[in-house]
Amino acid sequence: xxxxxxxxxxxxxxxxxxxxxxxxxxxxxxxxxxxxxxxxxxxxxxxxxxxxxxxxxxxxxxxxxxxxxxxxxxxxxxxxxxxxxxxxxxxxxxxxxxxxxxxxxxxxxxxxxxxxxxxxxxxxxxxxxxxxxxxxxxxxxxxxxxxxxxxxxxxxxxxxxxxxxxxxxxxxxxxxxxxxxxxxxxxxxxxxxxxxxxxxxxxxxxxxxxxxxxxxxxxxxxxxxxxxxxxxxx
Amino acid sequence: xxxxxxxxxxxxxxxxxxxxxxxxxxxxxxxxxxxxxxxxxxxxxxxxxxxxxxxxxxxxxxxxxxxxxxxxxxxxxxxxxxxxxxxxxxxxxxxxxxxxxxxxxxxxxxxxxxxxxxxxxxxxxxxxxxxxxxxxxxxxxxxxxxxxxxxxxxxxxxxxxxxxxxxxxxxxxxxxxxxxxxxxxxxxxxxxxxxxxxxxxxxxxxxxxxxxxxxxxxxxxxxxxxxxxxxxxx
DNA sequence: TGCGTACGTCGTGTATACACGAAGCCTAAT
DNA sequence: ATTAGGCTTCGTGTATACACGACGTACGCA
Numbered sequence: 382x383x384x385x386x387x388x389x390x391x392x393x394x395x396x397x398x399x400x401x402x403x404x405x406x407x408x409x410x411x412x413x414x415x416x417x418x419x420x421x422x423x424x425x426x427x428x429x430x431x432x433x434x435x436x437x438x439x440x441x442x443x444x445x446x447x448x449x450x451x452x453x454x455x456x457x458x459x460x461x462x463x464x465x466x467x468x469x470x471x472x473x474x475x476x477x478x479x480x481x482x483x484x485x486x487x488x489x490x491x492x493x494x495x496x497x498x499x500x501x502x503x504x505x506x507x508x509x510x511x512x513x514x515x516x517x518x519x520x521x522x523x524x525x526x527x528x529x530x531x532x533x534x535x536x537x538x539x540x541x542x543x544x545x546x547x548x549x550x551x552x553x554x555x556x557x558x559x560x561x562x563x564x565x566x567x568x569x570x571x572x573x574x575x576x577x578x579x580x581x582x583x584x585x586x587x588x589x590x591x592x593x594x595x596x597x598x599x600x601x602x603x604x605x606x607x608x609x610x611x612x613x614x615x
Numbered sequence: 616x617x618x619x620x621x622x623x624x625x626x627x628x629x630x631x632x633x634x635x636x637x638x639x640x641x642x643x644x645x646x647x648x649x650x651x652x653x654x655x656x657x658x659x660x661x662x663x664x665x666x667x668x669x670x671x672x673x674x675x676x677x678x679x680x681x682x683x684x685x686x687x688x689x690x691x692x693x694x695x696x697x698x699x700x701x702x703x704x705x706x707x708x709x710x711x712x713x714x715x716x717x718x719x720x721x722x723x724x725x726x727x728x729x730x731x732x733x734x735x736x737x738x739x740x741x742x743x744x745x746x747x748x749x750x751x752x753x754x755x756x757x758x759x760x761x762x763x764x765x766x767x768x769x770x771x772x773x774x775x776x777x778x779x780x781x782x783x784x785x786x787x788x789x790x791x792x793x794x795x796x797x798x799x800x801x802x803x804x805x806x807x808x809x810x811x812x813x814x815x816x817x818x819x820x821x822x823x824x825x826x827x828x829x830x831x832x833x834x835x836x837x838x839x840x841x842x843x844x845x846x847x848x849x
Numbered sequence: 850t851g852c853g854t855a856c857g858t859c860g861t862g863t864a865t866a867c868a869c870g871a872a873g874c875c876t877a878a879t
Numbered sequence: 880a881t882t883a884g885g886c887t888t889c890g891t892g893t894a895t896a897c898a899c900g901a902c903g904t905a906c907g908c909a
Contacts, residue, residue, distance in 0.1 A: 430891075440864045441891090442676075446683045453687035462871060464891060477777035484722045484778075485715075543711035544718075547781065664861075674894045675861090696901060698861065852909085859902080866895075874887080879880105 409437055410447035417456055417467055418556045424469040428457065455554050468554070472607065475558055479603030482551045485544065486532065487596030490579060493538035494588035501538035502584075508534045509580050516569045524569055525560075531576065535583070535595065561613070562606045575601065643671055644681035651690055651701055652790045658703035662691065689788050702788070706841070709792055713837030716785045719778065720766065721830030724813060727772035728822035735772035736818070742768045743814050750803045758803055759794075765810065769817070769829065795847070796840045809835065 413433070416422045428448060430441045437444070448465045451457040458468045470478070493501065508531040515527040536545040552559070562568055575598040582591035647667070650656045662682060664675045671678070682699045685691040692702045704712070727735065742765040749761040770779040786793070796802055809832040816825035 442863055442865090445891090446680060449680045449683045450687040453684040462891075474777060477775045480775055481719075481722075481778050481781060485718070488715075488718045488722075541711045541714055543708060543785075544715050547715060547785075551777075551781075676893055676895090679861090680892095696861075850909100853907090855904100855906085857902105857904085859900105861900090862898080864895105864897080866893105868891105868893080870889105870891090872887105872889085874885105876883100876885085878883085 407447070407450075409433070409439065409443055410450050412437075413447060413451060414454075414456060414553070417451075418553055420557055420560050422467050424467050424557050426467045428465040428467065430464065454550065467557075470554070472611075475555065476603065476607060478551055478555055479599070479606070482548060482555065483596045483599035483603065485548050485551070486535070486599050487592040489536045489539040489541075489544055489548065490583065490595040491588040491592035492541060492544070493535050494583060494586045494591050496540045497538035497583075501534070504534040505531070505538060505580070505583060509576060512576055513573065516573050521569075528572065528576075535579075538583075558606055558610055559602075561609045562602060565605060565609055568605060571601070572598070641681070643667070643673065643677055644684050646671075647681060647685060648688075648690060648787065651685075652787055654791055654794050656701050658701050658791050660701045661697075662699040662701065664698065688784065701791075704788070706845075709789065710837070710841060712785055712789055713833070713840070716782060716789065717830045717833035717837065719782050719785070720769070720833050721826040723770045723773040723775075723778055723782065724817065724829040725822040725826040726775060726778070727769050728817060728820045728825050730774045731772035731817075735768070738768040739765070739772060739814070739817060743810060746810055747807065750807050755803075762806065762810075769813075772817075792840055792844055793836075795843045796836060799839060799843055802839060805835070806832070 413422070413428070422428075430444050430448070434441050434444045448457055448459075452459055452465065456468050457465050459465055493505075497505070508527065511527045512524065512531050515524040518524075533545075536548055539545070575594065578594040579591055579598060582594055647656070647662070656662075664678045664682070668675050668678045682691055682693075686693055686699065690702050691699050693699050727739075731739070742761065745761045746758065746765050749758040752758075767779075770782055773779070809828065812828040813825055813832060816828055
């Protein structure tokens with residue numbers, strides 16, 4: 382009955398081939414998030430609701446909800462009367478974020494020493510070796526990825542889901558800046574030495590040493606990244 | 616001209632006394648957040664969009680956006696075909712969250728030892744004394760509040776805005792469970808002794824001791840809270 | 850009387866319509 | 880020619896309308 386009276390400007394018709402259509406907002410949010418993380422949307426980039434909606438063949442509503450969710454996560458900022466832009470934290474905020482990540486990764490290393498089982502250790506060993514391989518391949522992109530797997534393996538070994546989520550979340554906010562470092566020559570060798578230190582401490586179950594080593598490893602990364610970003614942009 | 620042609624089912628008319636109406640979603644989100652934190656909305660409580668909209672004399676749209684934002688923050692969960700409910704993490708998740716908070720507060724204590732200036736130290740001393748006073752007043756509510764101020768003072772002294780935000784955010788997610796502990800008799804005395812330990816380590820600028828003491832303080836709180844919650848609900 | 854099916858109601862997901870502020874541009878006046 | 884003022888256009892914030900799945904209830908049939 383209801384669906385027959387037509388005449389009214391019925392929605393969900395020009396959308397052409399809509400199939401499931403039940404979590405559009407989430408999908409769009411995830412895709413936008415990926416684009417921000419991968420650097421295709423730079424900090425400060427304007428996120429026009431209509432443009433994005435057209436791109437996904439969706440109306441503004443789900444786009445707005447996706448943007449709100451990203452804003453709550455800190456990846457997007459809303460400026461009154463302007464709209465949404467990709468979050469552009471200050472240098473100080475980026476430094477603070479890096480520091481928190483470094484501390485959290487240090488915590489993960491310490492907890493991993495206490496809690497990791499054989500499977501965790503196996504994964505850590507494997508990813509560490511993958512890092513060495515990737516470093517020798519001289520493919521920055523590959524090393525960037527493998528490096529992430531090593532860090533993830535440690536977080537997994539800490540057996541604290543919330544800790545992993547927090548680290549992942551903060552890393553997402555930092556990824557636009559972190560990517561700079563991929564291009565820094567000589568960085569890989571230093572990183573690998575630091576990895577080695579973390580690695581041996583983990584195998585020895587020396588929580589304090591592993592924590593300090595991993596924390597400092599991330600700190601160094603942060604300093605290099607910020608120095609590089611400064612030299613490029615200011 | 617435009618505003619005169621009426622006839623069309625113009626919006627913003629039945630809303631009666633709307634004045635500014637430009638950030639409704641944020642306001643609603645903040646208010647809902649407060650209600651969740653203060654325990655007026657318990658975990659699992661259903662958040663009906665229309666009901667909430669009526670309560671604030673607003674349509675569903677800003678309510679939806681507010682709920683999406685809260686969901687991204689982890690305070691609200693969306694269940695397909697059911698709608699939004701106040702987040703109800705598992706016991707394991709709550710334990711993990713507590714652990715992360717404990718670690719972060721420990722980090723804050725260590726950083727505070729390195730970075731606090733006179734004003735920070737003054738605030739720490741003042742809030743510590745307020746805690747002692749509040750404890751002797753035997754007013755749990757008052758102690759709960761003063762205790763929070765002491766912890767905040769330490770975070771402030773760490774001079775890392777992002778660290779403070781993370782701790783605050785996680786504490787919001789934990790607040791429904793944290794409130795249990797207010798009613799536990801004898802808890803205050805123990806907490807005060809632990810505070811004393813943190814306090815003296817801070818004054819001595821002993822980062823390691825302050826970090827451990829504060830971390831363990833939060834850990835004990837977590838254990839007590841979980842034990843109490845379990846005894847009440849299971 | 851018990852069970853199955855169908856219909857009605859409810860609530861969310863999405864689309865569209867309108868209001869309101871802001872910025873840019875054009876015109877006119879000094 | 881330059882500047883000031885108004886108008887047009889653009890884009891966001893909010894409200895409303897429609898679509899669609901789920902749950903509950905009632906009626907009919909065995």
